[in-house]
Amino acid sequence: MRSAKLSLVLRQLRDQGPRSRATLAAELGLTRSAASALVAELVELGLVRPAGLSRGGMGRPGTTVELDGAAVCGIGAEINAGHVATIALDLAGAVVAEHRVPLDVSRSSVDEVLDRTAELVARTDADVAVAGAATVGLTVGVAGLLDRPREVLTLGPNLRWRDVAVGTELRGRLAAAYPVAIENEGNLAALAEAVPGDPDRRDVLVLFGESGVGGGIVADGRLLRGHQGYAGEFGHMIVEPGGRRCGCGRIGCWETVTGLRALLDAAADPDDPLRDPALPLEERLAEVNRRADLGDTRTLAALDRVAGWVGVGAAILANALNPGVIVLGGYFAEVGDRLRPAIEEHLLAGVPAPQAGGARVELSTLGFAAARRGGALAALDAVFDDPTTVAAPRRAALAGGAT
Amino acid sequence: MRSAKLSLVLRQLRDQGPRSRATLAAELGLTRSAASALVAELVELGLVRPAGLSRGGMGRPGTTVELDGAAVCGIGAEINAGHVATIALDLAGAVVAEHRVPLDVSRSSVDEVLDRTAELVARTDADVAVAGAATVGLTVGVAGLLDRPREVLTLGPNLRWRDVAVGTELRGRLAAAYPVAIENEGNLAALAEAVPGDPDRRDVLVLFGESGVGGGIVADGRLLRGHQGYAGEFGHMIVEPGGRRCGCGRIGCWETVTGLRALLDAAADPDDPLRDPALPLEERLAEVNRRADLGDTRTLAALDRVAGWVGVGAAILANALNPGVIVLGGYFAEVGDRLRPAIEEHLLAGVPAPQAGGARVELSTLGFAAARRGGALAALDAVFDDPTTVAAPRRAALAGGAT
DNA sequence: CTCGTTTGTTGGCTCGACGCACAAAGTAGG
DNA sequence: CCTACTTTGTGCGTCGAGCCAACAAACGAG
Incomplete structure (x- = not known):
C-alpha cells in the first residue's frame, strides 16, 4: 500500500x-x-x-x-563500563547533538546509572527540539547478554549487572512519546558499519574490541539477532581450552586473548602506566602505538599475539558467515594497522578457496561511538519503514506553531 | 498490491x-x-x-x-559424492516423485554427472506431469563451495570438481520452462529443517555430517548465504591447529575430527568391514550403533571423541549465532542419541548464561534426503512469494484440457 | 421454536494507481 | 537565431481494489 x-x-x-x-x-x-x-x-x-x-x-x-534530514531525529544511547553517552542523528545521518559522561558503572548502583542515562537522553531530546526536529525513537545499547523478547539484560560481566529490565526501567524514567528499544552494543556497532545501499556492505562482520570483545553480524542487510537476541557474542567463543580464566567464569574465551586487557597485560608490567585504569583508553592506545613505532619488541610481540588470535576467530567466523567485509572496531581499529597483516594471513590460510571467498579487512572510522550511532540509525529505521509515522507529531507541531 | x-x-x-x-x-x-x-x-x-x-x-x-497441493510441484535435486537424486514435493509438502541413482561422482566425468542429473530431473518432471501438476521450479544442491552470483562451483573437494558452471550447464541440458537455481547442499538442508510458521524453528543451525561436514544457517526464517554464497562451510573451520590434514589441503579443519571418516577411522582397523567403501553408508552406521549397543569400548570411545569435537564447534557457533535449535543432520542424526549428551554438555559449558541462551539439540528426521527436500521447498517459495506466477501455466493447461 | 451469534456474500462508495496528453525547459544542428 | 528533438513534470480520465454496511445462512442455547 x-x-x-x-x-x-x-x-x-x-x-x-x-x-x-x-x-x-x-x-x-x-x-x-x-x-x-x-x-x-x-x-x-x-x-x-x-x-x-x-x-x-x-x-x-x-x-x-x-x-531533508532536519525534520526528524533518532537518538542512540550507550551504557558502557566506563561511560554513558548519547547521540542524535537526523534523517540524513548528520550529528545534531552528542553527550558523554564518564561513569564507573560497575561501582555505581543500577538505579543511578539508569537515572544518568535517562537524564542524558532527556537533554539530547531537548537539543533535538531546539533544533526544530522531532524525535522518532531511542535505541539503547548495553554491553552484555540481552534477552531481546523480554528486554532484560541477563548478564553484563563488564557492567556487573544481572537480570536488569533495562527497557521498562528506562521507559518509566523517560515517559517518552517515542518508542524505546534496547539492543546489544555489538549489534548496534554492526548496524552503524553496514551502510545501506552499498553492495559491499550488505554482509558485514564487525569485531569490536574493548575490555571485552563483542561484535555483530549483518547478513543481507539485516541485523542477525538470533533466537533470544544473543547473536554476536564472539567474545565468549572458547578458542583456547586450558587457557586463561574469563570474566564470565569460564576458561579460554576469545576475549581472554584478544581483549584490551590481554594486549596491555602482555605489553606492559603491572606498574607500567599503560596498565593504570585511571588513564583514558585513548591515551593508553596512543602510547601503545608510540612504542610500536619505536620498535619496542615487547609491544610488537603483544600486538602480534593479539593479531594472531583475532585472526583465528575471524577465520572461523568467515567460514561460517562468508562476510564481504570484516570491520575491526573499537580498540582493534586504533591499532588496526598493526593487526591487519596477521589477520589477513589467517584468513587466507583459514578459508578454503580464499581467492574467491576471502573477506576484506577494514578498519572502522567510527571509533568508540559506533554503538550509539547504530542506535540512532536503528531508531530512524522506523521512518524509513513507514514514512507516514512522522505525520502525527509533525501535524501537531505545525498546528502548535500556527496557533 | x-x-x-x-x-x-x-x-x-x-x-x-x-x-x-x-x-x-x-x-x-x-x-x-x-x-x-x-x-x-x-x-x-x-x-x-x-x-x-x-x-x-x-x-x-x-x-x-x-x-491444495496438487496443482504445483517444486523439484529438488542433489549432486553428491556417492549418488545423484531428485525429489518432487507438491505445495503441501507431500512427496510426488523421488529418484536416486548411485554414482561415483569423483570417478566420473563432469559431463556424465550433469547428464545423469538432467536425465533424472526430466524423469521427475514427467512424473509431476503425470500426476497432473505443474513444475514451478528446480533447485539443485551441490556439495562444495558455490559462488552464488556466478552459479559456479568453485571447489568441491568430495566431488573433485573445480570451477564448474553448474547453473548454465544444467539449464542447457534441460531447456526447462521453469527457473533453475543452484544452491549449496548444507544450505538446502537448513531450509528443509526450518519449518515456516514454527516460532521455535525461525533460528536454526544445521550441522550436516557426511564424509565431509557442512551445514547451514537460517536466521529469522531466512537462509543466510553470505557475500558470495559460501556461508555455512563449518567443515573447514580450523579447530585443531597442528591436527590432521584435510581434503582441502589445510590442517586441523573441523571435518577432520567430526566427518564420517574420522569416526570410522577411530572406531575400526583398516581391514574392518566398517572401513570398506563398497558398503552402503546406512549399513555401516547400523553396525556402529550395534557395536555401541554391545558396549564395544573402541566404538564408544570414537563416538565420544567425535561428540566432543562436534560440541566444541557447536558451542562456538552458538555463541556467534544464538540459534533456537541446533539440528544434527546426515550421519550425525543416525548416531545422534550417542552424540547428544556430550554436545549438550559442551553447549552448557561453552555459552554464557546457558540457562537463558542455550540452544536445544535435535536430531533431523529427514536423513540424507534433507538437501533435496530443501531444494524442492526453495523452488516452491516462488509460489508463496507470488501466487499469481502459476496463473500462466495453469491457464494454458485449462485451455488445453478444454479443447 | 425462537433468539443470539458467527459466517460468507453482495452492493455502494471512496481512494489510489496507471496511462496518456500536454506544457516546460533544455540540447543539437543548420 | 531558429527549428527539431529529447526529456521532465504535471493534470486529467479511467479503472480496479478495498472498506463499510447490510443481509441471508447456519448453528447452539434455552
Missing part, C-alpha cells in the same frame, strides 16, 4: 543520493506521475526537499530532490 | 493449517470480504480448496479452506 511505496522512494534517496523524479520512477519501476505524487507527499511530510537541477544530458533537466 | 496479499493468505494457510475465511481475516487484519475475495482467487488458481466445516463454537460454523 501507500507507506510501502513511500518507504521505497525514501530509501532510494538515502541509498543512492539526490536524483530527479524521473530517475526515481525509472529505477523503482514506477510511472513518472506516481513518483511525482510520492515525492510530493514526502515533501509535505518534511522528509524530502528540492535540490537544484540535474544539467548535463539532453532534453529538459530534472529538478533533483534529496533527503 | 494484490500478489502480496495473496501471498500472505497462502502462507498463513501453510503455516497455521486449514482455517475459515473469517479466521484468516481476523489473523491477518483484513476484512471478511477481502479475505473472501483473496481465497476465491486462490481457489481459482488451484492452490486452495474447501475443507469441511469448523464446528464447535457458537454461531454459524465456518467453511474452512486448506492448501
